[in-house]
Amino acid sequence: MTTATLKAVSTAAALKLPRDRFPARTVPNDWAATRLRRAAVWQHTTGTPFVLANPVVQAKRVRGLAHLLDWLEDFPGASWQQRWLASGAESLGAQWRRAPLHWLNHRGRRSSWLPSELSNGMKVLICADVLRPSLEWLVSVPSLKGDLAPGLALVRDRDGFARLQAHCDGRADLSAPSRRLVLQRVAVLLAAKGGTVGDIMLGDVLELAETETAVRTSWPKDLPVFYSVLRELEIFGPESPTGWRELRTGGQQTPEELIDRYRIECRPIRDLLVDYLRERQPALDYNSLRGLAYFLGCRFWRDLELHHPGIDTLHLPADVATAWRQRLTSRPETVTGPDGATFMATVPRISFRECLAKVRSFYLDLSQWAIEDPGRWAHWVAPCPVGREDTGRRKHKRQLKARMDARTRERLPVLPVLVRTVDHRRRTAEALLRAAWQTEPGTTFTAGGQTLIRPLLRPGTSADKIWAEDLTSGKRRDLVQEEEYAFWAWAAVEVLRLTGVRIEELLEISHHSLVQYRLPTTGEIVPLLQIAPSKTDAERLLVVSPELAEVLSTIISRIRQPSGPVPMVPAYDWHECMWMPPAPLLFQRRFRTERRAISHGTVRKMLKSALADTGLVDPADGRPLNYTPHDFRRLFITDAVMNGLPPHIAQVIAGHRDINVTLGYKDPRELHQMGENPQVASSGRWAGELQRYYELTA
Incomplete structure (x- = not known):
């Protein structure tokens, strides 16, 4: 089984849970249009609005209608839908025309135009709601489903399709292929389920996604875009999730x-x-x-x-x-x-x-x-x-501390190397991307000490990607993704090492986390970073140093919308398996046509990629050196202590649970009540910060 097949199977399994919550519409056994007699069907499908301006194409359509009606009348059933199901053509999928062609051939009707005429006639019968093929059949016949939207917009729901088209045209982030795919999927749902655009239910979309996954054995393209467009048009109810990804997570298990x-x-x-x-x-x-x-x-x-x-x-x-x-x-x-x-x-x-x-x-x-x-x-x-x-809990804790101390001793001396590397990677990737934007396809360009060539654009290439070929290695590189990974690896390393926060706290930092405090003695405004409760279930405030302020301002400038505010995005809590309400999170990035919160796994992948460029190796086994996000907490505390901060105070600032429990600290302000002054006689980088912290907590 291939990787694509395994991914398709897992996707289909993930969609079964929300389908229980949001059921799809069922197709009735019969309806008014499918019970019409042949004369009424003929009169309806050969008159306005089904008459085309081109007489040649209209003649092909009429001949195809006649052939299909003759063929279907040969099967038992009280409606045209029942005769269609009895014909067995639906089980043939994309080869459905073999059944009527075989029937026509036995009756002496042969022509090279017959396949095209049958397709034209079938499109008319579907748009007229005489037949409602299954989703499986419609998805497996690409030549037909691509032509349904204009016909349905003309005869079924003119206002609904016009509203849908206007909304898609108004979204600058949607490419032309994405717009066509939205209209095509809406047409497929109307063809299979009946009704208008406003009648589409969330369960219908889930059923279509599962069907496309099963038929193609791969993840369907642009489903999040399709879902967001319909939700923005308020077609789904208020209980619908804010994003497509929320439907793919199963939530907490029993x-x-x-x-x-x-x-x-x-x-x-x-x-x-x-x-x-x-x-x-x-x-x-x-x-x-x-x-x-x-x-x-x-x-x-x-x-x-x-x-x-x-x-x-x-x-x-x-x-x-x-x-x-x-x-x-x-x-x-x-x-x-x-x-x-x-x-x-x-x-x-x-x-x-x-x-x-x-x-x-x-x-x-x-x-x-x-x-x-x-x-x-x-x-x-x-x-x-x-x-x-x-x-062996006591012995285990001693061994664990020994391992952690060894990791800190190995990683603290090379932290400056990592910091320089991530900054250099960010600047180089930014320079390469900027140069590539200004270079015509097929032209060589040089930036950041590297010489690349922009290949000629291939048909169907996404406009969101900038490809370049490395003349040295011959490797084809996505410069947009390289710049994304380089920037967020730099941002993660800088924030982690300057704050000592946990990774879940890092990913929960939002624009609202930046607050100000005015010292009552001097009136000086102190910028603070509010850390939401996580492992210790205790909120804390960190003084924002000038270095950290520059990093945070760079992140905000990158993600801020042209209109000013930071976009609101939902985040998934991997510990509790539940989605959080949308918030202006700082660690977010654009993924195709939507903005997503950066996940734990993505941060670790970015750190691993950045470490590979440092060339550092683990002295214990000679393998590439590995940094985990939690390593930066220990490095933060160790660095603070080495620069003169008392260990227990550094642990409290970092929100270390074990030290809080051991010393009985519930709030940093208790340090002052216990006679602990965070101010130390040090001229290092911590001196000014500690003085501010003492004034604040006092």
Whole structure:
């Protein structure tokens, strides 16, 4: 199965959930136009408005109508729709004309014009609502569906198509092919479902998307554009999501769905795990519940079933429990060697103690619950296969801190290299794109020390892309995407290293997060960055340094609309699996014809691409050095401490939960009450910022 096919299958599966919420219209068995007698159909389809100005084409259309009506009358049915279904031509898809051609050939009607005449006649019968072929048939006949919009606009819903055309023409971000595709899809829905443009339902659009995916085995083009156009015309109800991507996310899953992902064979154990998750659900957020289902369902019980088929009890023999714990400590991973070759290797699983702790809690909870409700839980009580010594929490924390300290020692000295690299990549990519815009296709240009050539435009090439060929490597490069990735990699690195925020906090920074505070003593205005609650569930304010202010102003200037405001975009919370209301987020970018919030995965991909250009390697294994967004938090705190800031105060500024719990800090203002003065006798870059922070929190 190809990658495109797998993507199509996953897309179709993602559309099934919203289709349950937004059902499509059903096509009735019969309607007035399809029950007309032949004389009435003939009179209707050969008169106004179906008469063409070109007599030659009109004659072909009339002959095609006669052939189709003769052919359909030979099949049983009380309506033309029933005869069409009985003919079997719909199952032939794009080869549907074979059926009437074969019938006509047996009756001595042969002509090279017959295929064209049949297509013209079929278009008239569909526009006249005499026939309503299925969506599958319409999608699979490209030559016919492309001609339906003008005919339907003329005879079915003139005002609706005029309104749709005017709206598409008014959107400068829509290309001509995108406009044609919107009109074509609307025509297909009207041809299959009947009615007018205003009668289209959200479920119809979902059914069309699923049909196009199944027929083409690939992701249909410009579906988000099609959805946004219809929603902007207020064709859907107010409960419709703001964007197409919101329909493709399934939302939060129930405990049953979370466990059933792992295909547990033992039904009693499966039901027990579901009941356990349901009991724990009120006290957990969704991300924790999903992680608990993963550890118990996948890493624990499913692993036991794979290695011990038929197992059906929680009372594990000693050898089974020992073997499971041993398997849990390692995992397979694709490793890239120094020569660039990839191979499978077994590497230690860092999080195995977390799984052991979850399993131990599971067994201990069952024992405790059995005392309170023995009829429900007592028969599941069994010796726990994980001892207290197996979790090794204190030792694990020391090892974890040692690993984190080692990562910080390796990455802090080379942070300036990364900062210079991302800035150089941004400026070079911007210069290349600017030079390419000013260069005619087929011409060579030089910028940023690189010489490229703009190839001649190919038919159907998107105007949003600027392609160039590298004369040295011969590689074809998308300069627009390169500039996008270079800019946002620079923005992410700068904001992360200057604030120490978490990645989810970074992506939630909006235009509203920038606030001002006037010091009551001097009247000086201090710019502040408001960090929304995340892991610590505590909001905090960061003083915006001049360096950070320049970065934020550059981001705002890039994303601001010509009219002034920052665009409102919805963001998806990957932890809670829910969409957030639209907000003027700073980390957003244009994706084809829509603006999207930048995701966690995209930020990591951009960082990986930027690190590849630094040439830095990990001294431990010689592989390319890897930075995670969380590394910048540790670098931020370490850098602050090295420049004179007390460690516990640096941790509080960064919103570090563990330090807050250890020292009892609930709010940075408590530092002043405890006698902790953030001001230090340092002439480093932190001196002025710390003085302002002290005045603010005091």
